[in-house]
Amino acid sequence: MQHPMRSITLATLAATLGLGLAACGTDVTPDATAPSAAAQGAAQGAGAASSAGEAPGTHRQYGAPQQVGNGRVRTYVVLDRHGAPLEVGVAFDEGAMDGLPAPMGGGHEGHGDMHEYLLAMPAQNTTPFRFVELDWNPAGHEPAGIYDKPHFDFHFYTVDLATRNAIDPADPQYGAKAANFPAPAEILPGFIPPTLLAPGAPIEALAVPRMGMHWLDPQSPELPPTFAPFTATMIQGTWNGQVIFLEPMITREYIMSKPNATRAVPLAENPAVAGYYPDGYRVSYDAQAKEYRVALTGMTWQN
Numbered sequence: 001m002q003h004p005m006r007s008i009t010l011a012t013l014a015a016t017l018g019l020g021l022a023a024c025g026t027d028v029t030p031d032a033t034a035p036s037a038a039a040q041g042a043a044q045g046a047g048a049a050s051s052a053g054e055a056p057g058t059h060r061q062y063g064a065p066q067q068v069g070n071g072r073v074r075t076y077v078v079l080d081r082h083g084a085p086l087e088v089g090v091a092f093d094e095g096a097m098d099g100l101p102a103p104m105g106g107g108h109e110g111h112g113d114m115h116e117y118l119l120a121m122p123a124q125n126t127t128p129f130r131f132v133e134l135d136w137n138p139a140g141h142e143p144a145g146i147y148d149k150p151h152f153d154f155h156f157y158t159v160d161l162a163t164r165n166a167i168d169p170a171d172p173q174y175g176a177k178a179a180n181f182p183a184p185a186e187i188l189p190g191f192i193p194p195t196l197l198a199p200g201a202p203i204e205a206l207a208v209p210r211m212g213m214h215w216l217d218p219q220s221p222e223l224p225p226t227f228a229p230f231t232a233t234m235i236q237g238t239w240n241g242q243v244i245f246l247e248p249m250i251t252r253e254y255i256m257s258k259p260n261a262t263r264a265v266p267l268a269e270n271p272a273v274a275g276y277y278p279d280g281y282r283v284s285y286d287a288q289a290k291e292y293r294v295a296l297t298g299m300t301w302q303n
Helices: 010-017 161-165 174-179 252-256
Strands: 028-030 049-051 059-062 066-068 071-079 085-093 115-120 131-137 151-157 213-216 232-239 242-251 261-264 275-277 280-286 291-297 300-302
Touching (some): 066 115, 071 115, 151 252, 242 252, 242 291
Antiparallel strands (some): 028 261, 049 059, 071 085, 131 151, 232 242, 275 300, 280 291
16 A cells, blocks of 8 residues: 655655754653553443543443454444543554564555554544554665564544545546645644645655545654654545544554553544544553543533
């Protein structure tokens, strides 16, 4: 699968982003407000709800699980007493981090060696996100030296599966749809399209089948000039004039370190679709439930 990073080298990144860009050094904060493991509890089975602990009356509901590695993965949503979402995320049980597909090698590195899992949302989901595409990249992907670590992509899609599947290079309008960017007010402030990272590259080469265009935050610390070790970053996806997903991209190593940290996400000025959108994302571990969790947090109503 072609990926926009495939044609982007470290030199291109450094030249495009500029050596004067300061990386964000305060984007990761320990999440002191996250619910404790004892307060969260654990729900067993698809669709079960449990006390989430964020405030009296809140609860967590899970979607249907899928087998991943030696365990299972499922979506979840945490709702307040009025049904408004507080966070939406993906939960791995401990076994899911083991027995994952190994790198294929033999020229299949990058997104040619990607393993996809489609996760249904919980029944009580009240967010704009329709489903989650979880991708396991055992050898990472380009550019070498940045995103070539084993990691997961968490695509929270705001369009349905049929719309995602229609992002197909066989479409005669594929290039035109890739180049049709949403209004600036719909883009996360400061994020840049792949066209700025690979000047002169054909637009068709920068679009990813069944995904679209990937917009990056140039202040992500793994990018130039800082080149900090990649642990987690946020990506926004667009296609044919629409924002279609938010994508935390997180290494397996970082998830397994059991952090409890939240990174800020800027809110778009004016999303095209009214709904609850996150102002951050969190990577955490619940010792009682024995779950690793990646969540969009701080859900804020925008219309």
